[in-house]
Amino acid sequence: MWKFLHKMASPPYFYKLAKTLAPWFAVPGILLIAYGSFAGLFVAPPDYQQGDAFRIIYVHVPAAYLSMMGYMIMAIAGGIGLIWRMKLAHAVAAAVAPLGAAFTFLALVTGSVWGKPIWGTWWEWGDPRLTSELILLFLYFGYMALRGSIDEVAKADKASAVLALVGAVNIPIIHFSVEWWSSLHQGATLLKTGGPAMDSAMLYPLLAMILGSSLLFGAQLLRRVRTEVLYRERRTRWVRNMILSPEAPA
Amino acid sequence: MDKLAMGGYAAYVWSCFALTFAIWFFNGWLARKRHRAVYRDIEVRIKAVEERL
Numbered sequence: 001m002w003k004f005l006h007k008m009a010s011p012p013y014f015y016k017l018a019k020t021l022a023p024w025f026a027v028p029g030i031l032l033i034a035y036g037s038f039a040g041l042f043v044a045p046p047d048y049q050q051g052d053a054f055r056i057i058y059v060h061v062p063a064a065y066l067s068m069m070g071y072m073i074m075a076i077a078g079g080i081g082l083i084w085r086m087k088l089a090h091a092v093a094a095a096v097a098p099l100g101a102a103f104t105f106l107a108l109v110t111g112s113v114w115g116k117p118i119w120g121t122w123w124e125w126g127d128p129r130l131t132s133e134l135i136l137l138f139l140y141f142g143y144m145a146l147r148g149s150i151d152e153v154a155k156a157d158k159a160s161a162v163l164a165l166v167g168a169v170n171i172p173i174i175h176f177s178v179e180w181w182s183s184l185h186q187g188a189t190l191l192k193t194g195g196p197a198m199d200s201a202m203l204y205p206l207l208a209m210i211l212g213s214s215l216l217f218g219a220q221l222l223r224r225v226r227t228e229v230l231y232r233e234r235r236t237r238w239v240r241n242m243i244l245s246p247e248a249p250a
Numbered sequence: 251m252d253k254l255a256m257g258g259y260a261a262y263v264w265s266c267f268a269l270t271f272a273i274w275f276f277n278g279w280l281a282r283k284r285h286r287a288v289y290r291d292i293e294v295r296i297k298a299v300e301e302r303l
Contacts, residue, residue, distance in 0.1 A: 033274075037267065042253055052257035059270040099277060106273050110266040117262055220277050227285040234292045243293050244300065 009088045011229045012238040018222040026219035032212025039205035047202075056114040058206060062213035064107040067136060068171050069214070070100025073221075074143065075168040078161030088225075090157035091232060093164060094147060095224035099217065101140035108133055111185075119184050128177035129185040132170060139167040153232060 007013055040058035047054035074093045081089035111130070112122045124130060143160050150156035178185050189197050196203055233239050256263045 041263075041267070046257060051259060053259040053262055055256065055259075055263050056266045059266050063270065102273050102277055106270060109269060113262050113266050117259055216274065220281055223278075223281045223285060227281065227288050230285070230292065231288050234288075234295075239292060240296050243289075243296050 009086050011233050015226055015229050018226045022219045022222045025215045029212045029215030032208045036205045036209035044202045044205055050118055053117050056110055058209050060110040062209045063103045066217050067104035067107045070096050075164040078164040082161045091228040092225050095228045096221055097140055097143050104137040124184055127184050128181040129183050132174045132177050135170055
């Protein structure tokens with residue numbers, strides 16, 4: 001196990017492996033998203049209270065899930081980078097931040113668009129789920145701004161990893177906010193005691209969207225980490241050899 | 251046609267799906283563009299050094 005992790009942490013090994021792995025994430029991800037979107041839009045029955053507006057769930061829930069998953073990846077990778085001084089972990093943390101920010105933005109916008117017809121408002125400042133998700137977006141922005149403000153990569157890695165770890169406290173707050181405080185936002189539907197509170201005709205497309213989005217997120221993250229590794233290792237011998245080799249892979 | 255109208259919620263539902271696919275596409279395009287730019291920049295620098303030697 002340690003031998004495998006040690007091998008994975010090698011930048012040239014990871015650079016090649018990520019290129020091989022990316023299509024294995026992307027293709028099933030795209031297929032699952034295609035199925036989930038079609039079934040969610042046209043096959044699943046309308047909700048008895050929300051009508052067809054509920055179909056926004058098929059893009060909102062995966063976006064919200066990825067926004068938190070992205071932050072957890074960033075915090076864990078930052079922590080690994082700090083503790084074990086693994087350069088690849090810092091590269092993962094740096095690469096996931098823009099993706100996580102994009103899906104946090106998407107979760108906020110789709111939630112707001114869903115809120116207008118159902119709650120009668122685009123936004124409610126007093127709502128704990130909405131404001132904690134907005135704080136998550138600011139944490140991503142803060143993380144990226146901090147990285148961008150420090151020229152030396154090693155220092156930027158350390159400072160941003162500390163910020164990511166401190167900000168991780170917001171993740172359980174987002175998740176449990178609907179249970180801890182009074183909220184306009186509905187409670188847990190999938191991760192509920194006694195099983196998901198959804199009919200299978202609505203549930204399966206949602207699960208396909210969550211799994212497909214996670215796979216495509218993984219594929220896009222692998223591509224971003226490759227770029228980050230390439231940039232960080234630009235002065236190394238293996239990058240030079242790779243670029244000068246006759247079959248130079250991109 | 252009734253399906254596309256989404257029971258009167260078409261603007262809300264379709265705008266969310268359109269934004270989602272736009273963000274997926276944009277993320278993919280941006281990642282590809284940045285990778286090519288970084289690769290090309292390193293390639294130019296390395297080849298310039300090689301020519302000088």
